[in-house]
Amino acid sequence: MEKETWELRLYVAGQTAKSVTALNNLQKYCERYLKGRYQLEVIDLLKNPQLAEGDQILAIPTLVRKVPSPIRRIIGDLSNQERVLVGLDIRPLESPEQ
Amino acid sequence: MLEDTASLSTLPTLPKSLTGIDGLDEITEGGLPKGRPTLVCGSAGCGKTLMAIEFLVRGILDYNEPGVLMTFEETAAELSANVASLGFDLPQMQADKLLRLDHVHVDRSEIEETGEYDLEGLFIRLGYAIDSIGAKRVVLDTVEALFSGFPNEAVLRSEIRRLFRWLKDKGVTTIITAERGEGTLTRQGLEEYVSDCVILLDNRVIDQITTRRLRIVKYRGSTHGTNEYPYLITEEGFSVLPITSLNLQHEVSNDIVSSGVVALDEMFGRGGFYRGSSVLITGTAGTAKTTLSAAFAAAACRRGEKCLMFVFEESPKQLVRNMRSVGLDLQPFLDQGLLYIEASRPTLNGLERHLVTVHKLIGKHKPQTVVIDPITNLISVGSLSEVRSMLTRLIDYLKVNGITALFTALTSPRNGQSEMTEEGVSSLVDTWINVRDLEGVGERNRGLSILKSRGMGHSNQVREFLVTDNGIQLLDVIIGPGGIVTGAGRLTQELQEQAQAVVRQQELIRKDRELERKRRVLEATIANLRTEFESVEEELRQINDEEATRREALHKGRQHIANLSIGRIATPPDDQP
Numbered sequence: 112m113e114k115e116t117w118e119l120r121l122y123v124a125g126q127t128a129k130s131v132t133a134l135n136n137l138q139k140y141c142e143r144y145l146k147g148r149y150q151l152e153v154i155d156l157l158k159n160p161q162l163a164e165g166d167q168i169l170a171i172p173t174l175v176r177k178v179p180s181p182i183r184r185i186i187g188d189l190s191n192q193e194r195v196l197v198g199l200d201i202r203p204l205e206s207p208e209q
Numbered sequence: 210m211l212e213d214t215a216s217l218s219t220l221p222t223l224p225k226s227l228t229g230i231d232g233l234d235e236i237t238e239g240g241l242p243k244g245r246p247t248l249v250c251g252s253a254g255c256g257k258t259l260m261a262i263e264f265l266v267r268g269i270l271d272y273n274e275p276g277v278l279m280t281f282e283e284t285a286a287e288l289s290a291n292v293a294s295l296g297f298d299l300p301q302m303q304a305d306k307l308l309r310l311d312h313v314h315v316d317r318s319e320i321e322e323t324g325e326y327d328l329e330g331l332f333i334r335l336g337y338a339i340d341s342i343g344a345k346r347v348v349l350d351t352v353e354a355l356f357s358g359f360p361n362e363a364v365l366r367s368e369i370r371r372l373f374r375w376l377k378d379k380g381v382t383t384i385i386t387a388e389r390g391e392g393t394l395t396r397q398g399l400e401e402y403v404s405d406c407v408i409l410l411d412n413r414v415i416d417q418i419t420t421r422r423l424r425i426v427k428y429r430g431s432t433h434g435t436n437e438y439p440y441l442i443t444e445e446g447f448s449v450l451p452i453t454s455l456n457l458q459h460e461v462s463n464d465i466v467s468s469g470v471v472a473l474d475e476m477f478g479r480g481g482f483y484r485g486s487s488v489l490i491t492g493t494a495g496t497a498k499t500t501l502s503a504a505f506a507a508a509a510c511r512r513g514e515k516c517l518m519f520v521f522e523e524s525p526k527q528l529v530r531n532m533r534s535v536g537l538d539l540q541p542f543l544d545q546g547l548l549y550i551e552a553s554r555p556t557l558n559g560l561e562r563h564l565v566t567v568h569k570l571i572g573k574h575k576p577q578t579v580v581i582d583p584i585t586n587l588i589s590v591g592s593l594s595e596v597r598s599m600l601t602r603l604i605d606y607l608k609v610n611g612i613t614a615l616f617t618a619l620t621s622p623r624n625g626q627s628e629m630t631e632e633g634v635s636s637l638v639d640t641w642i643n644v645r646d647l648e649g650v651g652e653r654n655r656g657l658s659i660l661k662s663r664g665m666g667h668s669n670q671v672r673e674f675l676v677t678d679n680g681i682q683l684l685d686v687i688i689g690p691g692g693i694v695t696g697a698g699r700l701t702q703e704l705q706e707q708a709q710a711v712v713r714q715q716e717l718i719r720k721d722r723e724l725e726r727k728r729r730v731l732e733a734t735i736a737n738l739r740t741e742f743e744s745v746e747e748e749l750r751q752i753n754d755e756e757a758t759r760r761e762a763l764h765k766g767r768q769h770i771a772n773l774s775i776g777r778i779a780t781p782p783d784d785q786p
Contacts, residue, residue, distance in 0.1 A: 124329040129326065133324075156329070156330060160334070161341075163330050163334040163337065164311055168330035168333075169328055169330045169358075169359075170326040170328055170329075170331075171326060171328070171329035173330065182319070185320075185322075185323055186322055186323070186359075187324035188323070189323050190323060190325070194323040197321070198323065
C-alpha cells in the first residue's frame, strides 16, 4: 500500500476563500504525509461544470480520494487536520513528527 | 398619477405554466406559477414523484419546454423503468436533448466534514443541466434527502433557501417534492422557503379503503380551487378529478335512442332517451333491472354502436346465458366486438380503482353507450358520500363525452327508495325509471313507471310488464274497480270483459234480427193497405159510372116528359133539349 500512488482530486468553484484555504491545507498535508507518492488534481467547476456529476459533487470544496479505493469524499476547507487524516485514511503512525 | 392608473388597468396577471396534467390545470386556473418554485408534499406512496415527472414529460411533449429532473433518491435507470409503464420514454427524451436526468447520490458514510463548505457544487450541476438543454422546467425530487447527507443543518438550510431564490432568478418553473411531516406540511419545514405555491397530496385510508386527495394549500397571487380533489394514478398518468370545476357546459344532442323495449319507448314523449343522457333504473331485487339494461345494450349494438357493460354481480358468460333465456342473444354482439362486458366484484378494487377502470375502458373502446349494473353494489367499498362523489364524477365524465349511460340501482323493499337513489344520483340523471313489485293477493307482479324524464313528456301510468321468452313485454293498462289490476286479477278482469263483449255482441245480432222482422211485417202491412186502397178505388169508380148512367137516364126521362106536356108527343125526346 505504501508503494501505491495516491490520486486526489480537489473540486473548487473559482478562487473563493474556502477553496484557497482548502488547497493550501491539502498541499500541506500531502507534503507532510504523502510526499512523492501522490497526484493532486484541482478541478474548477466554474470552468468545467460537466465534471460535477461524475464524482457526485454537491458541496464545495470537496476532496475526493480516487486511489486507493474505496473512494472517499471530504467536504469543507480541510481546516481540521485530524479529521482529514482520518477521512483519507492516512495513518498517523506514518507521520514522521509523532 | 395618470400613468399609475394606466399601468393598473394593464397589470399583467400572474403568468402560469400549464402542467398538462388532467384536471390540475383547471383547479389551479391555468397551471403552476411560471418561473417560480412549487412545493408538492405528501406522505409516502401518494405519487409526488409521478406528478413531478408527468409535469416534466407533458412540458416536453405538449408545450415544447425541456426539463431537468434532479433526483436524490432513485437513480435515472430506476426512474425510467418506473415510468415506462405510463408510456413515458425518458431515455428517448434524454437522447433528444429535451430532458436531463441527474441522480444526486447522498451518502453520509462517504462524506467526511472538515471545516466550512457550501453547496455550490449542486448549483453548478443544476445550472449546467439547465443551460445545456435550455430547460424551462425543473424537478427536484425530494431535496430533503440532503438532510440525511449533510450534518450541518444551519449551512444546509441557508443553502436550500439560496437554491430556491436562485431557481426563481433563473426563471425556471420548478416542482420540489417533499415528504410530509408530523403536524407540518414537510418534515424539514421546506414550506417556509417556498412561498408561491404549495400542493398537498394525501393518501387516506378510511375503513380499509384508500382514497387519494389533492389540495392546493396556497397559491400566492392567484385564485384557485380550494377543495380537496380526488385524484387517480392511472395507466396514462396522474389525473385530478375536479367535480366542482366542471361547468355543466357539455354539448347536448337531440337524437333519440331506443330503450330496447318498444312499449317503453312509447311511454316517452319522443320515443326513447336523448342521446348522451343518463338513465337510472331503480328497483327492488328481481324486478328485471338487469334484463332491461341488457335490452338497452342490445338495442345499441343493433344500431351498430359500441356498448360497454360493467356488471358487478354476474360473470359475462352467466349474463349471456341468462339473457338468452329471455330471448336476448348477446353473443353475436360480443363476437362482433360491439359489446364489451367488464365483470368484477365491487370489492375487488377501491372506488378510485373502479373509476380508473371505467375511464380506461371508455378510453380504449370509445363506446356510445355505457351500462353499469348495479351502482349500489359500490357502497360495499365506500361510504355513501364517496360513492356519490365518484358517481357524480363518472356521470359528468360520460356526459362530457356524449355517452348515453344507463345505471341500475337496487332499492330496499322496506322504504321503497334507498338513500342512495334519493339523495345520491337521482338528481344527476336525466331519466329515472322505477320498476317494482306489485304484490297483490297471493302473487307478485312487476310494474314499471317513469319518475322523471328531463326534456320530454312521459306517461304517468304504472305499466305491468312481463319477462317472456321473447324479451320484455309491457301490458296495456287495465283499470279495475280498485285501481290498476295486475296478474291473475288482470286475467280475471280480462276474461270478464271478454264474456261481456260476447254477450253484447249476441244482443246486437238479436236486435238486428228483430228489426228485420219488424221491417218485413210493416212491408206486408203496407202491401195489404195498398190492395185495400185499390179495391176501394175500384168500387168508387164503379159507383161513379153507375151514377153517370143513372143521371143520363133521368135526364132523358125528363126530356121525354117535357115534350109530352107541350103536345109534341110525336117528337122524339132527343130532338130538342
